[in-house]
Amino acid sequence: MVRGLDLCQDAIGKLSFTDYFYLLLTGHQATPAARAVLDATLVAIAEHGLVPSVQAARMTYAAAPEAVQGAVAAGLLGCGSVILGAAQQAGELFDAIERRTQEQSEELDRAAHVVVAEYRTAKRAIPGYGHPLHKARDPRVEALFKTSREAGAGQRYVDIAEAVERVIPAVMGKDLRLNVSAAIPAVLLGADFPLKALRGVPILARSAGLIAHLFEEMNHSIGFALSYQAARNVEYQGEVPAGFREQRS
Template structure:
């Protein structure tokens, strides 16, 4: 049974023959290995062209900013998986990456798509970003919805990672329309929503990387690749100083049963 399209059977990413391996039009062994760093290669793989220095700088900064975030649920899932199956690094890594949804790490994509939504709305109404931001925030308030890319439970005075990324975007002359929209959100949200809502790292990452030229539909790749590095650190530590069963045990102790009692007699 045929499902979906079956024509256009092509890829522009990689090919090989008996003598060469070609990646995005470059000889892997002669042009890439030992010639470019991984961030450049990541950009080349995804977009098909090498990044300019400022593009590489912003990708590097975003990867460093989001790679490690402590014992968040995805990390706990990975460590507990490795504790239960110490031979299965791939399973433990997968457990951590599969847990990256709209709340943890995947929030970067949510915020980026929200910035794009505002940009498109502004374009449809004369290009007034400020008006589009205010209208969007008022809509979120009416629906009692969260503002993607804003707010932080710990850094209520401002997320230092976001501040640094925006500072770097300015320094590298990358800041453009997406950063501008994000700053307008940061300016107007506290008044409209009526509570402190600083720009967070999940808002800063898509703003700066989109202005650098990264595509909206590949946003989730950035935190996925970054968190893979952090997960590798946790899995090595787990293999040497295991806390996976401690995490599991403490979860068991922290959660009380409120179901029906066992039937006796």
Template sequence: MPEYPTALGASSRDSITLLGKDLATDVMGEVGFGELAFWLATQRRPTPGETRVFEAVLAALADHGFTPTAIVTRLTYLSAPDSVQGALAAGLLGGGSRFLGVTEDCGRFLHEVLVEREPPAGDDGWDELALEVVTAERAAGRFIPGLGHHVHKDGDPRTPRLFQIAREEGLVGPHLSLFAAIGRVHPRVLGKTLPLNGAGVCGAALADLGLPLELLRGFALLARTAGLIGQLAEELRHPVGNDIFLSVDLNNRSVPPSAQGGPHG
């Protein structure tokens, strides 16, 4: 018979091992869920400082109110209350380039800048690199992931707090350093000041923790799962899904087809 080696969960008749530990005696009640999620992804146990930064990221991304992911979760539950998994999945499927996906996009963007460069020395060096990056992106007509927020125009409150936690734990690495420099220099190029948003700083922090870039969106989705469970719990207590549905359904307005005949003319 073929063998399928794994360092993750494995079961025998009378025990379960996880990451080389006995699940019942060494993990349950001994390892927090955030710490375990980090450990599962990296197959190394994080330090207390890494756990603190990682869990701060999860908290930052868990819930932002009535975002599209929350609304679609509530509406899917309204339509199919027998399928909690469907409601959660519907919300998670909305994690893309505008919501949640910025975490991965920012981490990847910063990493691509840094991968072929030696980290600069001091803020002046980081500012010089950031100025080069922002200028190049502006010339190419591209937006910088993590720069700007549709609500927090004057600053995302999550951003300075996550920088503070990373500094306290000695975990400000090259990704956070470059992101901070982009925040300092971009007004010189763009002619306006935009906030560094929370999703972006989360991506920079996760990249500095050495987590796989390919999984950064997965960690955002892990965080949002907790938030969506909270949305469903509140929907059970104080339902608004039907009101959202009716506000559209009862206020639709019939119009003739477009003279252009649709998006393709």
């Protein structure tokens, strides 16, 4: 029995993995809106190219091919505030703004302005805004927002995310646009996904991406090539022993 369901009779062959994850996490069956939004976020964030966490996983597998689980773990350990973790932090930002609108009876843009200003005063980055590649909005943002609208999920946190985008130039002095790490909590919170579990969604999605990278590593290895590339791009900064002569091939 799992969450009141007979695993063999009620779950296997009856529930998708997205449905089952939602049930395990919340104890409730996913609504159609929750299912669509959660599934879309998992797809959006599963693959991200050769980011540091993926390189760590590939190099770990190259060094220890008998332990796929160790290579996956190495990649997941690299999921922090810069890569993947920003979704949780953005959700907490949106929650703070929503609570302020409720407690202070402030209109949305005013509440967003106050909370973003508090972040700036504390010298905290605004999580989920700005992207090294996408100077306009990350294209995944609109894809997720469209999925959310069409699925009938709540749009309150999408509105909050867009309010933050509007006030950032005045508060921060720069134009930072929504990226996928803000879109994920905006659509998930609108589908009643638990705030405290937001970090788990990118981790779950990236686990799938890491396994795919490692299967590729098994067949077309680049793990050691990645480590050699790092060595070629590092210049020795220490003292040079007397009489040392560098050998170049």
